[in-house]
Amino acid sequence: MSGLAFLYRAGRLYAEGVSVERLAEIYGTPLYVYSRREIGARYRALARAMAPVRPLICYSVKANSNLAVLGALREEGAGFDIVSGGELYRVRRAGADPARVVFAGVGKTEEEIDYALREGILFFTVESEPEARRISARAVALGCRARVAFRVNPGVNPRTHRYITTGQRENKFGLDPDRALAAYEMAAQLPNIEIAGLHMHIGSQILSPRPYVQALARAAVLCAQLRRRHAAFEWLDIGGGMGIDYMPDQEPLAPRVFAAAVLPWLKKIGLRVILEPGRSLVGPAGLLVCRVQYVKDSYRKKFVIADAGMNDLIRPALYEAHHEVWPVRRTARRIRGDLVGPICESGDFIALDRELPAVREGDLLAVMNAGAYGFSMASNYNSRRRPAEVMVDGACHRLIRARESWADLVRGEDAGARHENRRKEQPDHV
Ligand code: LLP
Numbered sequence: 001m002s003g004l005a006f007l008y009r010a011g012r013l014y015a016e017g018v019s020v021e022r023l024a025e026i027y028g029t030p031l032y033v034y035s036r037r038e039i040g041a042r043y044r045a046l047a048r049a050m051a052p053v054r055p056l057i058c059y060s061v062k063a064n065s066n067l068a069v070l071g072a073l074r075e076e077g078a079g080f081d082i083v084s085g086g087e088l089y090r091v092r093r094a095g096a097d098p099a100r101v102v103f104a105g106v107g108k109t110e111e112e113i114d115y116a117l118r119e120g121i122l123f124f125t126v127e128s129e130p131e132a133r134r135i136s137a138r139a140v141a142l143g144c145r146a147r148v149a150f151r152v153n154p155g156v157n158p159r160t161h162r163y164i165t166t167g168q169r170e171n172k173f174g175l176d177p178d179r180a181l182a183a184y185e186m187a188a189q190l191p192n193i194e195i196a197g198l199h200m201h202i203g204s205q206i207l208s209p210r211p212y213v214q215a216l217a218r219a220a221v222l223c224a225q226l227r228r229r230h231a232a233f234e235w236l237d238i239g240g241g242m243g244i245d246y247m248p249d250q251e252p253l254a255p256r257v258f259a260a261a262v263l264p265w266l267k268k269i270g271l272r273v274i275l276e277p278g279r280s281l282v283g284p285a286g287l288l289v290c291r292v293q294y295v296k297d298s299y300r301k302k303f304v305i306a307d308a309g310m311n312d313l314i315r316p317a318l319y320e321a322h323h324e325v326w327p328v329r330r331t332a333r334r335i336r337g338d339l340v341g342p343i344c345e346s347g348d349f350i351a352l353d354r355e356l357p358a359v360r361e362g363d364l365l366a367v368m369n370a371g372a373y374g375f376s377m378a379s380n381y382n383s384r385r386r387p388a389e390v391m392v393d394g395a396c397h398r399l400i401r402a403r404e405s406w407a408d409l410v411r412g413e414d415a416g417a418r419h420e421n422r423r424k425e426q427p428d429h430v
Contacts, residue, residue, distance in 0.1 A: 005035030005285055005392075006368070011330040013366055017395035020289055020328045024364050027388050028403060029291040030308035032375050034064075036072055036393035038285035039371075043076040046277060049255035053266045055273040056122075058102050060240045061087045063278030063372040064286070068391050068400035070094035073281065079122070081240070081276040085112040088119060098122075102237060102274060104151065104199065106131075106172055113138045123147035125199040125237065127174055132187040139192035147196035148187060149235060152180045152222060154215040158203035158241065161319045166203050166239075173201070177222055184226060195230035198223055201239025201276060205246075207253050209261030212238065216265040223269050237274035238262065244283045246322045246369050253280070279372035286371020288313055288387075289328065290350075292363045293342070302337030304359060309341020310348040311381040313367060313374050317347040325350065327357035328364035339365070343382050375401075383409050 006015055013020045015033045023033055047057060058081040059073045065087060070080070071094045079100025080091045091101060103116050104125035113135055116124065126132050126148045139146040151174035153166075166173045175183055180198075187193050202215050219236065227233040245252040266273050290308035297303070315321035325339055335358045339351040350367055359365060378386045385404035390397055 005038035006287060006326075006366070008330050013326060013328045013330070015287070015392040015397075018392050018397050020287075020366060021364060023390055023392075023397060024289050024291065024328070026397075027390055027399060029289050029364070030306075030312050030387040031289045032286055032370065032387055032389040033289060034066075034069065034282070034286045034371055034389065034391050034400075036391055039069065039072050039282055040076055042281045042285065043073060043078060046255045046275070046280070047077070049259035050263070050273070050275065052259075052263055053273045055275050056100060057275050057277065058100065058237075059281055060276045060278030061091060062376060064282045064374070064376050065090050066375065066389055066400055067094050068389075068398075069282060070096070072391075079274075081278075085109075085115050088112070088115055088121070092119065102149075102199075102276070104201070104276075108134075110134065110138060114142060117142050117144055117146060120144075123149050123196040123235065125149055125151045126183075126187070127151045129183050129186060132183065132190060132193065136187070136190035136193045145192050145194055147194045147232070149195075149197040149199045149237060150175060150180050150183055150187070151199040151201070152177055152219065154200055154202065154218045156202055156211045156214045156218075158206045158211040159208065160203050160205045160241075160243070161321075166201055174199075177218060181222065181225065184230070188230060194232045195226070196232055197235025197237060197271065197274075198226060198233075199237040199239070199274075201237075202241060204241045204279065205243040206241045207243040207251065209253065209258050212241075212258070213261050213265065216262060216269070220265060220269050223271060227271070234272050235274055236266070236269055236271040237276065238266075240276040240278050240280070242277055242280040244280055244369060244372075246324070248324065255280075281372075283369050283372035286369075286374060287326075288367040288370040288374060290365055290367065292359045292361055292365065294361060295359065302335055304335075304337055304339045304356060304365075306339060306341055306350065306365060308350065308367070308387070309343040309382075309384070310345065311343060311379045311384045312341070312387050313350065313370055314377050314379070315373055316350050316352075317345070318377075323350065323370060324368040325354065325356055326366045326368055327359065328366055331357050331359075333358035335359075343384070380404075380409060385409060 083105035153174035388403035
């Protein structure tokens with residue numbers, strides 16, 4: 001794994017200057033641990049590589065939306081890419097400047113649009129014609145102007161897991177280029193709408209710069225046409241998706257490699273550039289520590305049962321994603337088996353048929369590259385409390401989200417009974 005956040009010292013795994021064992025003792029398990037320095041280093045590496053076009057880097061909040069993570073990226077100078085009213089609320093709580101926030105997503109509600117208009121975000125990434133009409137109507141109602149960029153689906157194959165492609169013809173995102181051109185013409189006639197730019201995001205965990213170049217080649221033609229027609233057209237948002245090395249033999253899509261491929265196109269197109277990286281900024285900056293509860297054999301197979309499951313980290317179950325598993329106390333001895341969680345589902349695994357550190361009951365394991373789409377996709381399935389999160393910075397560590405309590409699990413459920421606001425619906429025919 002790239003980065004220097006998580007290393008062994010004298011056989012013990014450290015997060016920067018703090019032993020992971022110590023963190024597990026203090027905060028309990030399962031526990032997400034993030035490295036502040038790694039997040040900063042990753043942001044700066046991308047900003048440096050892309051400096052010739054001075055991009056606005058809008059961190060994609062969905063990857064990890066903890067307020068402390070958002071705050072760290074704001075300190076580094078990031079703007080934010082959001083996809084819901086909830087994410088807007090979070091970035092505002094983290095002190096974000098709304099003028100550095102872009103809002104994507106295919107299903108924005110009126111309530112979310114109003115919230116974003118009142119806050120004065122940079123622009124909406126618009127994914128359909130009816131959405132443009134709704135944004136215009138809300139801007140008229142609120143007496144303000146709305147900046148929009150249509151999301152164009154360039155129809156390229158990013159060669160990633162089929163659930164996380166977004167710019168192929170069959171994906172629900174954006175509009176095909178011909179339709180997008182017509183949509184821009186339509187939107188330009190709508191009241192209180194300003195055409196601000198064009199947006200693309202072709203997928204996630206992309207390891208080659210090639211699909212970006214293909215998409216940019218298509219965008220270049222469109223942008224040339226659009227800027228001639230629309231005076232306020234100034235932004236080209238090329239999305240996120242840069243892949244990381246989940247497997248030991250994988251090459252991540254390094255900022256230098258990405259920049260070398262896309263910069264010539266971006267310079268030629270000559271618009272102001274937005275990037276929306278999520279995973280590549282926070283994925284390798286986080287791990288999930290879990291404690292082994294039991295080790296058992298069945299039908300000549302070994303199962304290591306941990307206290308973290310698919311409700312804490314769903315990527316293996318959902319995408320058959322690979323996460324390296326490291327022992328918190330180094331050992332050379334290996335066993336072969338499945339690392340599974342306590343959830344009542346056969347899909348509840350972290351690693352399948354893998355060489356694992358030889359562990360015993362009570363030992364700690366670290367699931368690597370868990371900083372992105374880890375906690376943010378966690379759930380309460382099986383009425384499990386979502387885990388705690390900790391931020392390490394040098395020798396300091398702090399709890400950035402408390403482990404949920406059992407009372408948290410039922411929050412809101414008994415509200416009706418308590419407030420006696422139970423409603424009795426009248427049948428229609430009465
Ligand atoms: N911009 C837009 C419009 C997006 O839809 C996404 C991710 C990003 C930026 C950030 O992409 P990133 O740089 O993180 O690849 N849950 C999946 C990933 C889903 C990504 C959805 N969109 C996973 O765990 O692999």
